[in-house]
Amino acid sequence: MTPVKRSALRHPAVVGAGAAALVGLLAANAVAFIRGADAPWLLGVVILSDVLVIGAGILVAAREVLVAERRSESSEARLSAIVDSAMDAIITVDAGQRIVLFNRAAEELFRCPRAEAIGAPLERFLPQRFRAAHHDHIERFGRTGVTSRRMGDVTTLWALRADGEEFPIEASISQSGNLSGSPGERFYTVILRDITVRKQHEDALKRSQQELRELSARVLEAREEEKARIARELHDELGQLLTALKMDLGALHEGVPAALHARIEAMNGLLDQTVSATRRIAADLRPMMLDDLGLADAAGWLVDDFAKRSGLSCEIRFQPEGPIADVAKPVAVAVYRAVQESLTNIARHAGARRVWIQFTVEDGALRVEVEDDGRGIALPDLAKARSLGLRGMRERFNYLGGSLDIGSAPRGGTRLRLRVPLQASGPQP
Numbered sequence: 001m002t003p004v005k006r007s008a009l010r011h012p013a014v015v016g017a018g019a020a021a022l023v024g025l026l027a028a029n030a031v032a033f034i035r036g037a038d039a040p041w042l043l044g045v046v047i048l049s050d051v052l053v054i055g056a057g058i059l060v061a062a063r064e065v066l067v068a069e070r071r072s073e074s075s076e077a078r079l080s081a082i083v084d085s086a087m088d089a090i091i092t093v094d095a096g097q098r099i100v101l102f103n104r105a106a107e108e109l110f111r112c113p114r115a116e117a118i119g120a121p122l123e124r125f126l127p128q129r130f131r132a133a134h135h136d137h138i139e140r141f142g143r144t145g146v147t148s149r150r151m152g153d154v155t156t157l158w159a160l161r162a163d164g165e166e167f168p169i170e171a172s173i174s175q176s177g178n179l180s181g182s183p184g185e186r187f188y189t190v191i192l193r194d195i196t197v198r199k200q201h202e203d204a205l206k207r208s209q210q211e212l213r214e215l216s217a218r219v220l221e222a223r224e225e226e227k228a229r230i231a232r233e234l235h236d237e238l239g240q241l242l243t244a245l246k247m248d249l250g251a252l253h254e255g256v257p258a259a260l261h262a263r264i265e266a267m268n269g270l271l272d273q274t275v276s277a278t279r280r281i282a283a284d285l286r287p288m289m290l291d292d293l294g295l296a297d298a299a300g301w302l303v304d305d306f307a308k309r310s311g312l313s314c315e316i317r318f319q320p321e322g323p324i325a326d327v328a329k330p331v332a333v334a335v336y337r338a339v340q341e342s343l344t345n346i347a348r349h350a351g352a353r354r355v356w357i358q359f360t361v362e363d364g365a366l367r368v369e370v371e372d373d374g375r376g377i378a379l380p381d382l383a384k385a386r387s388l389g390l391r392g393m394r395e396r397f398n399y400l401g402g403s404l405d406i407g408s409a410p411r412g413g414t415r416l417r418l419r420v421p422l423q424a425s426g427p428q429p
């Protein structure tokens with residue numbers, strides 16, 4: 001399309017020359033008027049010039065109107081070409097929400113020819129259940145005076161093709177016309193795109209993340225079961241065998257010569273050590289006291305045992321004090337394991353001297369904080385490829401609908417904070 005040139009008559013030189021000619025003509029008119037019938041030739045020339053100038057004026061005005069019209073037509077054509085070549089569907093509605101513009105992408109998206117769409121109400125392209133609400137939304141948007149915004153920030157928007165198929169969209173809306181004037185003069189333009197494929201991908205991704213989460217929870221569960229089985233066998237089988245050995249050794253003590261008594265005492269000591277090692281290993285694997293005594297006492301035992309073995313000063317507090325009521329089994333196991341892993345990490349990595357543990361029950365959820373005064377934790381530590389302790393913990397609490405946060409403690413060391421609903425039992429929405 002050829003662009004319309006600016007009219008040459010607007011050039012300052014031409015305007016100047018025209019104004020000078022006009023002034024000259026006015027002067028000639030005045031002279032001819034004064035001289036009147038005394039100079040008929042002058043009158044004739046002036047009248048002729050007047051006719052010519054007025055004629056030329058009319059011609060110039062007509063041309064200017066034509067040029068302006070062509071210019072506006074051409075800019076309209078340019079705009080409509082842009083609108084038509086847009087990848088996104090563009091629909092403009094008037095204040096009554098009737099369609100006044102429907103571009104080519106909209107024709108394809110809604111499977112509806114433009115001729116049919118123009119003049120139709122916008123709600124024709126919305127699923128029935130959203131129509132009333134949508135109408136109000138647009139009117140409310142009109143009253144805000146905001147020029148444009150994204151639609152449906154939190155929820156997925158749905159549209160309706162002419163053949164009745166619903167599809168998810170992403171859309172923005174803008175208003176034009178006299179925004180401060182009456183709403184009757186406004187136009188609303190909606191730019192939208194079909195996000196069916198994207199939504200399918202997002203849904204598939206969500207599904208697969210969910211499946212992975214469930215899988216990892218199953219793996220953890222299976223590990224817990226396996227550990228519980230080994231712990232039981234250690235405790236029951238080995239424990240009983242060791243007790244039997246101890247009894248036999250006691251009986252032996254009576255019958256052997258005194259020279260061997262010291263030997264038997266030493267064996268007895270070794271047996272005692274073996275019994276307590278077996279108990280400790282079994283308790284590490286599956287704290288039976290978690291089943292017998294509950295989370296608070298089991299955690300208390302864990303911390304005391306850690307303090308004894310590591311030599312660190314450990315302080316554990318419960319708010320409110322006493323046992324933790326109504327805690328689901330998977331939550332108790334996950335929290336116990338988290339405290340266990342945190343203490344192991346402190347012993348292995350922190351170089352700390354003191355450890356503080358705080359359990360708080362509040363609003364049906366349990367919060368646990370484990371803090372140390374060691375060297376602190378850096379961001380890259382959390383992303384170590386081979387370190388699965390903290391990552392597994394996070395997965396576990398996500399799965400239980402809780403959260404886990406690890407960072408620097410106000411006192412300089414590392415602080416781990418977790419929160420989990422007391423009654424969580426599986427994947428949360």
Ligand SMILES: Nc1ncnc2c1ncn2[C@@H]1O[C@H](COP(=O)(O)OP(=O)(O)O)[C@@H](O)[C@H]1O
Pocket residue numbers: 345346348349350372374375376377378381382384386387388389390391414
């Ligand atoms: N209390 C802590 N103080 C300092 N660094 C820590 C602490 N806990 C964990 N870290 C760091 O975070 C990393 C990841 O921990 P984790 O996931 O438990 O794996 P792992 O203990 O097998 O290395 C550790 O290697 C360590 O560098």
Ligand SMILES: [Mg+2]
Pocket residue numbers: 341344345389390
């Ligand atoms: Mg670890």
